[in-house]
Amino acid sequence: MINKVRHKQPxxxxxxxxxxxxxxxxxxxxxxxxxxxxxxxxxxxxxxxxADALSLNIGTLTTPQVEAMIIAGKAANEKxxxxxxxxxxxxxxxxxxxxxxxxxxxxxxxxxxxxAGEISHxxxxxxxxxxxxxxxxxxxxxxxxxxxxxxxxxxxxxxxQDVITDGKRCYLIDNGVELLTKVTGAGCLLSSVVAAFxxxxxxxxxxxxxxxxxxxxxxxxxxxxxxxxxxFQIALLDAIYQLNSDVVKDTIKLDHIIVSEKEM
Amino acid sequence: MINKVRHKQPxxxxxxxxxxxxxxxxxxxxxxxxxxxxxxxxxxxxxxxxADALSLNIGTLTTPQVEAMIIAGKAANEKxxxxxxxxxxxxxxxxxxxxxxxxxxxxxxxxxxxxAGEISHxxxxxxxxxxxxxxxxxxxxxxxxxxxxxxxxxxxxxxxQDVITDGKRCYLIDNGVELLTKVTGAGCLLSSVVAAFxxxxxxxxxxxxxxxxxxxxxxxxxxxxxxxxxxFQIALLDAIYQLNSDVVKDTIKLDHIIVSEKEM
Amino acid sequence: MINKVRHKQPxxxxxxxxxxxxxxxxxxxxxxxxxxxxxxxxxxxxxxxxADALSLNIGTLTTPQVEAMIIAGKAANEKxxxxxxxxxxxxxxxxxxxxxxxxxxxxxxxxxxxxAGEISHxxxxxxxxxxxxxxxxxxxxxxxxxxxxxxxxxxxxxxxQDVITDGKRCYLIDNGVELLTKVTGAGCLLSSVVAAFxxxxxxxxxxxxxxxxxxxxxxxxxxxxxxxxxxFQIALLDAIYQLNSDVVKDTIKLDHIIVSEKEM
Numbered sequence: 001m002i003n004k005v006r007h008k009q010p011x012x013x014x015x016x017x018x019x020x021x022x023x024x025x026x027x028x029x030x031x032x033x034x035x036x037x038x039x040x041x042x043x044x045x046x047x048x049x050x051a052d053a054l055s056l057n058i059g060t061l062t063t064p065q066v067e068a069m070i071i072a073g074k075a076a077n078e079k080x081x082x083x084x085x086x087x088x089x090x091x092x093x094x095x096x097x098x099x100x101x102x103x104x105x106x107x108x109x110x111x112x113x114x115x116a117g118e119i120s121h122x123x124x125x126x127x128x129x130x131x132x133x134x135x136x137x138x139x140x141x142x143x144x145x146x147x148x149x150x151x152x153x154x155x156x157x158x159x160x161q162d163v164i165t166d167g168k169r170c171y172l173i174d175n176g177v178e179l180l181t182k183v184t185g186a187g188c189l190l191s192s193v194v195a196a197f198x199x200x201x202x203x204x205x206x207x208x209x210x211x212x213x214x215x216x217x218x219x220x221x222x223x224x225x226x227x228x229x230x231x232f233q234i235a236l237l238d239a240i241y242q243l244n245s246d247v248v249k250d251t252i253k254l255d256h257i258i259v260s261e262k263e264m
Numbered sequence: 265m266i267n268k269v270r271h272k273q274p275x276x277x278x279x280x281x282x283x284x285x286x287x288x289x290x291x292x293x294x295x296x297x298x299x300x301x302x303x304x305x306x307x308x309x310x311x312x313x314x315a316d317a318l319s320l321n322i323g324t325l326t327t328p329q330v331e332a333m334i335i336a337g338k339a340a341n342e343k344x345x346x347x348x349x350x351x352x353x354x355x356x357x358x359x360x361x362x363x364x365x366x367x368x369x370x371x372x373x374x375x376x377x378x379x380a381g382e383i384s385h386x387x388x389x390x391x392x393x394x395x396x397x398x399x400x401x402x403x404x405x406x407x408x409x410x411x412x413x414x415x416x417x418x419x420x421x422x423x424x425q426d427v428i429t430d431g432k433r434c435y436l437i438d439n440g441v442e443l444l445t446k447v448t449g450a451g452c453l454l455s456s457v458v459a460a461f462x463x464x465x466x467x468x469x470x471x472x473x474x475x476x477x478x479x480x481x482x483x484x485x486x487x488x489x490x491x492x493x494x495x496f497q498i499a500l501l502d503a504i505y506q507l508n509s510d511v512v513k514d515t516i517k518l519d520h521i522i523v524s525e526k527e528m
Numbered sequence: 529m530i531n532k533v534r535h536k537q538p539x540x541x542x543x544x545x546x547x548x549x550x551x552x553x554x555x556x557x558x559x560x561x562x563x564x565x566x567x568x569x570x571x572x573x574x575x576x577x578x579a580d581a582l583s584l585n586i587g588t589l590t591t592p593q594v595e596a597m598i599i600a601g602k603a604a605n606e607k608x609x610x611x612x613x614x615x616x617x618x619x620x621x622x623x624x625x626x627x628x629x630x631x632x633x634x635x636x637x638x639x640x641x642x643x644a645g646e647i648s649h650x651x652x653x654x655x656x657x658x659x660x661x662x663x664x665x666x667x668x669x670x671x672x673x674x675x676x677x678x679x680x681x682x683x684x685x686x687x688x689q690d691v692i693t694d695g696k697r698c699y700l701i702d703n704g705v706e707l708l709t710k711v712t713g714a715g716c717l718l719s720s721v722v723a724a725f726x727x728x729x730x731x732x733x734x735x736x737x738x739x740x741x742x743x744x745x746x747x748x749x750x751x752x753x754x755x756x757x758x759x760f761q762i763a764l765l766d767a768i769y770q771l772n773s774d775v776v777k778d779t780i781k782l783d784h785i786i787v788s789e790k791e792m
Contacts, residue, residue: 019549019565021283025448030493035448037283038357040326046357062568093566093574182769184553184563229558230765237494241446285547289712294757299712301547302621304590310621501758505710 001200001210002245006032010052010199013076014192015039015069017059017088020185023233024055027189030241033196039065044072053081053195056107057188058099059088066099073107082110082198086191090114091121104151110198111208113156113191116143123150141170145259156194156208158187162216164209167259171209174253175216182229183236190215193240213252218243220251265464265474266509270296274316274463277340278456279303279333281323281352284449287497288319291453294505297460303329308336317345317459320371321452322363323352330363337371346374346462350455354378355385368415374462375472377420377455380407387414405434409523420458420472422451426480428473431523435473438517439480446493447500454479457504477516482507484515529728529738530773534560538580538727541604542720543567543597545587545616548713551761552583555717558769561724567593572600581609581723584635585716586627587616594627601635610638610726614719618642619649632679638726639736641684641719644671651678669698673787684722684736686715690744692737695787699737702781703744710757711764718743721768741780746771748779 011034014024021037028035038047041064048054054076056069076083085107087100100122103109112119120143144157148167157163162173180186190212197211198204221243222235275298278288285301292299302311305328312318318340320333340347349371351364364386367373376383384407408421412431421427426437444450454476461475462468485507486499539562542552549565556563566575569592576582582604584597604611613635615628628650631637640647648671672685676695685691690701708714718740725739726732749771750763 018282018546019553022286022448022550025283026493029446029448037324039324040359042327043357043359046359050356060565060567063570092578093571095568095571095574182557184550184557228766228769229554230762233554234494234498234762238492241492282546286550286712289547290757290761293710293712301588303588304623306591307621307623310623314620498758498762502756505756
């Protein structure tokens with residue numbers, strides 16, 4: 001699937017937080033996509049007209065940026081291109097929670113990507129978090145399925161195990177490395193990588209799974225010869241640039257589950 | 265000429281987009297210049313008073329930032345310091361195009377730097393782009409000369425071949441590497457490097473050519489021992505820091521053409 | 529002391545400039561702290577409720593950001609968590625100077641961190657700067673003590689020698705490397721590292737000194753195998769991540785002085 005992305009060179013329009021805007025743009029270039037990061041209300045609708053996908057990220061929200069996201073999201077819906085929502089830190093403040101809810105209400109989101117805490121807060125669920133690494137595998141899947149039912153949207157819950165589900169099918173990925181949690185924007189970039197993969201024309205859930213698996217394998221390759229989170233961040237960009245589909249196929253740890261009616 | 269820049273340590277004031285603001289500041293430090301990135305309307309005029317050059321970049325415009333650029337540009341004109349304009353993505357949205365036109369109208373720009381598409385859009389030309397690498401050499405020179413005539417300003421058109429011209433003299437540079445197109449802000453940083461070189465007191469076109477040649481050679485040095493766009497981005501900063509004038513002289517591929525009256 | 533920081537994993541809320549926001553977040557992750565970079569007036573007070581420390585940095589101020597800093601600062605005071613102020617470029621423009629004064633007036637700052645020029649401007653002192661490296665050791669200590677008297681606050685003056693003082697005790701640190709001045713945000717990140725160390729519950733001046741010493745040693749480790757400011761910036765993040773307390777103890781060059789009444 002990475003070959004399709006590299007061949008298409010999709011233009012991914014990102015409205016994202018100022019912490020990760022550079023890393024996201026560089027990550028998309030490394031992937032073979034073309035990033036554009038316009039975020040002014042004055043031009044986002046026009047910019048979306050050129051784009052193949054839209055990635056929305058609420059990491060450092062301001063009121064004008066929420067407005068820009070809704071304008072861009074509606075333009076993307078009208079054009080029929082995929083829209084990914086990354087609800088960074090939702091639940092941390094009422095402003096952030098309300099903004100995320102507003103975006104969900106006004107824009108047709110193709111898929112949501114976040115960690116278990118963010119994703120469950122987004123759906124207004126009060127799922128008790130069991131702390132890092134305690135039964136996290138079970139939790140992520142449970143959270144994902146509950147949130148899909150609540151939001152009526154496919155979700156990607158990333159963590160020690162990544163879960164990609166639309167409530168009927170459920171993909172589980174066990175790639176990735178701990179250092180991803182030590183680089184700011186590692187999750188944000190993944191959301192934009194998902195947006196790029198969603199432009200391939202493949203089944204949405206399979207494309208999203210392809211993106212998450214590719215990214216997890218890239219992080220494992222990157223972690224091989226590094227000295228800490230600084231060199232890992234750079235090696236991750238290099239790995240995204242160089243990783244080919246054969247290595248992904250050989251390295252991906254993917255499970256596919258048909259969700260039973262009981263779980264649904 | 266790099267020695268003059270390093271000796272002078274010019275203070276380059278940048279009003280630039282949020283994607284590349286960190287990379288631009290680090291690139292100017294590596295060059296031996298001193299960057300300042302103030303962009304608030306409340307202080308840009310005061311900050312320009314300390315500066316030796318001003319670099320304007322419209323990559324992530326907002327209405328207040330356009331205002332700040334015009335205030336800073338007028339202050340720079342009054343002080344008599346060089347002003348470089350980088351019209352990132354002009355033509356992509358009406359907002360961006362109008363902002364660039366407004367800046368050109370209100371501020372005396374010393375030189376404009378962009379790729380062939382941006383530069384021709386800036387001049388309102390409808391020059392057909394022939395796609396990547398198809399007759400691009402011929403195109404860049406043709407675009408540059410037409411734009412100079414239209415705008416009445418010297419321009420730098422970067423691409424596979426870089427063209428620096430004021431309509432009478434025309435410098436052509438054949439350095440640089442493909443990876444420059446895979447790092448966000450590589451072009452933006454060049455615009456600020458040009459601003460730094462314009463403070464040396466040398467002939468404007470020669471100083472701009474010196475900057476473009478230095479940067480192209482630095483990118484070639486950087487590309488020697490890297491694994492992808494991540495490590496290239498870091499190596500580029502190191503190369504800018506370490507590159508000396510002898511290596512530039514030995515490596516630069518420079519052509520100088522007197523534009524014939526027919527072309528003018 | 530680094531072990532306490534890594535064990536506590538303090539949440540450090542940063543309201544900082546857009547140039548260094550990514551580097552600061554990555555530096556705090558590397559340290560073992562958790563960064564949050566929210567800067568909207570709509571949510572900073574709520575975000576501070578989750579935080580263990582607040583770091584304020586005026587590097588690219590706007591009027592709303594000054595407001596956000598004051599709101600966040602007051603919330604931090606109410607909660608009783610430490611607040612670090614980094615008055616970047618104070619004195620360069622009236623806007624910046626007035627903003628810094630306003631923050632100092634409205635918020636109880638735990639400690640201020642800057643270079644000798646910034647720190648003396650902040651206190652309204654007209655201490656003549658003697659240029660880079662000329663008697664800088666003597667100057668930094670003199671500046672620091674005068675500023676403490678003027679502001680009534682502990683200060684960290686960084687430079688060739690770092691001075692940490694509350695006017696009674698004075699710590700001097702002679703670690704650090706020249707390349708720190710060639711990476712944008714190296715000082716800004718230190719301010720946030722200080723904020724993280726202030727959460728350990730240790731004596732404020734000792735905790736601040738621990739942070740400055742740790743950072744200076746990390747920069748020396750980072751400088752060992754690099755090719756310029758690009759690779760240094762990455763190596764610094766790696767060194768912050770890997771450096772253990774034994775190496776710090778063996779490498780730190782620390783002096784402790786009881787300020788005589790004459791100096792006070």
